[in-house]
Amino acid sequence: MLDWLHGDISVTSANRKSAAITGSARKIKDNAADWHNMMLRWDRLNEDGFMAVESIINMRRAQSDQLLLNNSSSPPPSSSSQHVGGASELQDKCLKLQEIVDKMAAVVTKMARLMTSQRGVEDLEAFQFGAEGRKTPLFHSWSTSEFGEISQVLLDSFRQELLLKQTILQEVAHTVTSDLCMVFLSCWLHQPFIPTQSRLRLEALLLETGHRPL
Numbered sequence: 001m002l003d004w005l006h007g008d009i010s011v012t013s014a015n016r017k018s019a020a021i022t023g024s025a026r027k028i029k030d031n032a033a034d035w036h037n038m039m040l041r042w043d044r045l046n047e048d049g050f051m052a053v054e055s056i057i058n059m060r061r062a063q064s065d066q067l068l069l070n071n072s073s074s075p076p077p078s079s080s081s082q083h084v085g086g087a088s089e090l091q092d093k094c095l096k097l098q099e100i101v102d103k104m105a106a107v108v109t110k111m112a113r114l115m116t117s118q119r120g121v122e123d124l125e126a127f128q129f130g131a132e133g134r135k136t137p138l139f140h141s142w143s144t145s146e147f148g149e150i151s152q153v154l155l156d157s158f159r160q161e162l163l164l165k166q167t168i169l170q171e172v173a174h175t176v177t178s179d180l181c182m183v184f185l186s187c188w189l190h191q192p193f194i195p196t197q198s199r200l201r202l203e204a205l206l207l208e209t210g211h212r213p214l
Contacts, residue, residue: 024121025138028147031114032209035154035202038114042107042158045100046191049165052097053188056172057181059090094173101169108155108162115155118148142208150201160193
């Protein structure tokens with residue numbers, strides 16, 4: 001699931017200190033490293049969330065099957081206590097999923113702060129160089145505004161995906177239709193609002209800022 005991340009980049013504090021760049025270039029390069037780390041964090045949470053969603057769906061199916069069985073024959077004397085235990089376990093799994101989604105929301109909040117930081121760099125550049133911007137690029141070829149454009153696209157993608165995760169969180173434990181459960185599971189896994197193009201944008205950002213070799 002994390003194949004696109006193979007090939008580590010140097011984003012440690014020690015590496016940051018060793019690079020002889022300052023000012024806007026330093027800030028943008030650090031932001032690019034932070035984007036990489038936060039997307040790593042998101043994908044790990046997404047894997048944890050997928051397992052939680054799958055577990056909830058399997059439990060709901062088992063409960064539904066048990067209910068059909070009980071309705072078709074005389075339930076055993078202990079069926080009441082079994083049902084309470086199942087409900088308690090399901091609640092625990094839902095709370096686990098809630099915790100994961102909350103952590104994803106925290107990641108998106110940090111992404112929004114990165115966007116604010118990038119806008120600050122752009123405002124500073126505009127003040128220093130005017131509306132036309134600097135004549136030479138900070139790194140290879142991108143203008144300062146292009147970093148902001150990429151960051152905004154990434155932020156919008158993750159915001160939309162977070163809304164989808166929150167919807168799945170609210171609905172998955174109350175859904176008994178098998179087809180809809182599979183839709184929830186597939187949507188969680190494949191993340192429709194974070195397409196491959198978003199990953200390629202991050203790679204382009206890492207290449208431009210020198211985190212990946214050209």
